[in-house]
Amino acid sequence: MDNCNKTLLIILTLLITFQRATCTQETCREGRRNDERYLLYDVNPGEGFNLRRDVYIRVANLIRKLNDVDNWVLVLPPWGNLYHWQNVRPGLYVPWKNFFDxxxxxxxxxxxxxxxxxxxxxxxxxxxxxxxxxxxxxxxxWEEKYDKRPCIERHNFEQRDDGSWSGQMWATKVKTDNFTCLSIQGQAATLLPLIQRDLTSRSVFIGRAETILHDEYGGKWYWAARRSMRFARHLREEATRFRRDYLGSDDKQDKTEVKDDWRDTKPKRGAAVGGPYIAVHLRRKDFVRARGDEVPSLKKAAQQIKKLLQNENLTSVFIATDAPVMELQELESLLPGYKVVHYKPSTDFLHKWGDGGVAIVDQIICTHARLFTGSYESTFSFRIQEEREILGFEERRTFNRLCGKKSNCDQPAKWRIIY
Incomplete structure (x- = not known):
């Protein structure tokens, strides 16, 4: 090899090395590297879909901080049969790609x-x-701390004869070398020293991750992680079809078009107009029992919906609800002269994407409405409000809720997007 070729080879090697060294979470993700380490996590089985999405943001930004030093990959916990999902077989777990991009x-x-x-x-x-x-x-x-303590609650791990442990993770029996119950009060970043000192483990599992808090709820890192959580294309396409066919809504006329890359989508406040309908998330079932004073009767809900339609000079309302069919029919009868729309999936859609897919389509349709009003302390409503912030709706058209027994009730806190 002559000197010229040697020089070119050295330059090429240096360029590749530099590219790898400067490759960050925002610029590349091609192939696996041998020095990758893995963080797995799970949430209390009783927690619902939308709370789990919030926990993802906490753990995602923990990974962001870990990657300032090392090369960590977050393992996405499969989705099982959650409380509101009636059409998922017990023991069946589905991947994130079913619901998210x-x-x-x-x-x-x-x-x-x-x-x-x-x-x-x-x-x-x-x-x-x-x-x-x-x-x-x-x-x-209040102080951020953690300590190894005896286990307070039951868990599904047991020690083996060789000193290692085994347990069930999403219907898979997994062996783990070290097992510890950790009492903690603090944020996600409180775990940084614990994980960074564990130099011998290529992978770490964090159980009951809902125990840790956000490092900065509502800050720019929160919103970056939240904006990256775009729904899967097949669910967005289903919601787009429904909006067009039943609500006369499309992204161009509604001014809700987004770039292919979420990092390039930063609309100004008020840029989004929304479709010619209002959307209502009407929480029923266990909310009626647990939050009776804050959940309106069907009659009172209809009165509030009618007033919102009149204020917006609209005649169509989309209802997202867990109410049984009879209650939905009663609500419709209380709104004569108005078009009441509810998403009912096809058998094929329900078979493919389950109740989780149906819930997401509901949320997307609510997100694109001219005005949205939700239910008291519902994470389903919170997530819709966040999606509308991402699209650039006016605050007054997003941060609303139905009132229960009181005629005038406190409206939701305004968690505004930060870039």
Missing amino acids: VESLNKWIPVTEFNDYLKTEGATVGSTYVLQNYAEGWGGK
């Missing part, structure tokens, strides 16, 4: 599906930490 998530932090992790690493995890609160409580003093 995983490529979009990867533009914020490196992520992978659990099934892909099993193919790469096998059914093993280096260290397992199950989070819990302190048995004695906070003691009236």
Whole structure:
């Protein structure tokens, strides 16, 4: 090899090395590297879909901080049979790609599906930490801390004869070398020292991750992670079809068009107009029992909906609700002269995407309405408000809720988007 070729080879090697060294979570995600480490997490089985989405943001920004030093990949926990999902077989778990655009998530932090992790690493995890609160409580003093403590609640891990542990993770029996119950009070970043000191484990599992708090709820890092959580294309297309066919709504006339890359979408406040309908999330079932004073009767809900339609000079309302069919029919009878629309999936759609897919289509349709009003302390409503912030709706058309027994009730806090 002559000197010229040697020089070119050296330059090429340096360029490749520099590219790898400067590759960040926002600029590249091509292929796997040998030094990758994996963070797995799970949430209390009783938590619903929309709370789990919030926990994802907490853990995603923990990965962001870990990647300031190392090369971590977040393993996405499969979706099982959640409380409101009646059409998922027990023991069946579905991947995130069924509901979310995983490529979009990867533009914020490196992520992978659990099934892909099993193919790469096998059914093993280096260290397992199950989070819990302190048995004695906070003691009236707030401080970020964690301690290894005896387990307070039941867990599904057991120690083997060789000293290792095994347990069920999403219908898969997994071996873990180290198992610890960890009492903690603090934010996601409180776990940084624990994970960074665990130098021997290629993978770490965090159980009951809802125990940790956001590092900065509503800050720019929160919103970056939230904006990356775009829904899967097949669900967006289904919602687009429904809006066009039943509500006379499309992105161009509604001024809700977005760029292909979420990082390029930063609309000004008030840019979005929305379709010619209002959307209402009417929470029923257990909310009627648990929050009776804050949940309106069907008659009172109809009165409020009618007033909103008159104020907006509209005649169509889309209802997203967990109410039984009879209640939905009663509500419609209380709104004579108005078009009451409710999404009912086809058998094929329900078979493919389940109740989770149906809920997301409901949320997308609500997101694109001229005005939205939700239910008291509902995470379903919160997520819609966030989606409308991302699209650039006016605050007065987003942060609303139905009142219960009181004629005038406190409206939701305005968590405004930050770039």
